[in-house]
Amino acid sequence: MPIVMHHMDIESTLQTDESKRYVGIGRKFAAHEVVNHGLEEYGRGTATTNTVEGYFSIFKKGIYQHCDERHLHHYLAEFDFRYSNRAKLGADDNARTRKALRGISGKRLTYVQAR
Numbered sequence: 162m163p164i165v166m167h168h169m170d171i172e173s174t175l176q177t178d179e180s181k182r183y184v185g186i187g188r189k190f191a192a193h194e195v196v197n198h199g200l201e202e203y204g205r206g207t208a209t210t211n212t213v214e215g216y217f218s219i220f221k222k223g224i225y226q227h228c229d230e231r232h233l234h235h236y237l238a239e240f241d242f243r244y245s246n247r248a249k250l251g252a253d254d255n256a257r258t259r260k261a262l263r264g265i266s267g268k269r270l271t272y273v274q275a276r
Contacts, residue, residue, distance in 0.1 A: 162186050178210050216244060 165186060169175070174192040177183040179199060187193030194208030203211055220240050228236045246252040246260060 174207075176208050176210060176213075219244070 162185070166189065169190075171189055172191050174194055175183070175187050175190040176194045176196075177187065179195055179197040183193070183195070187195075194206075196202045196205055196208050196210055198210075203209065220237070223240075242261070242264075243257075246257045252260070
């Protein structure tokens with residue numbers, strides 16, 4: 162719960178499956194929409210978990226099958242960039258490259274060895 166609360170806007174709508182683990186945290190958001198996979202419900206109105214489930218399915222089955230936990234945030238950031246800037250959303254290779262170059266301008270990636 163602390164990670165979710167740190168990274169999500171409580172004014173948003175939380176969309177989950179029917180798991181009881183989401184009941185408490187759902188009360189902290191402006192709204193909580195639930196789909197019941199046990200009843201073969203995967204979407205109702207705007208409530209769905211398909212997008213997030215598809216996202217992580219692609220992430221896990223793609224090139225990131227074995228991620229070191231120390232670097233997971235970097236893998237997720239890179240994957241999120243590619244997912245959010247894919248052809249289906251209108252981003253061709255040129256547009257994606259230009260956006261990536263704008264994002265790295267003036268930044269330096271360093272790696273600190275653990276002691």
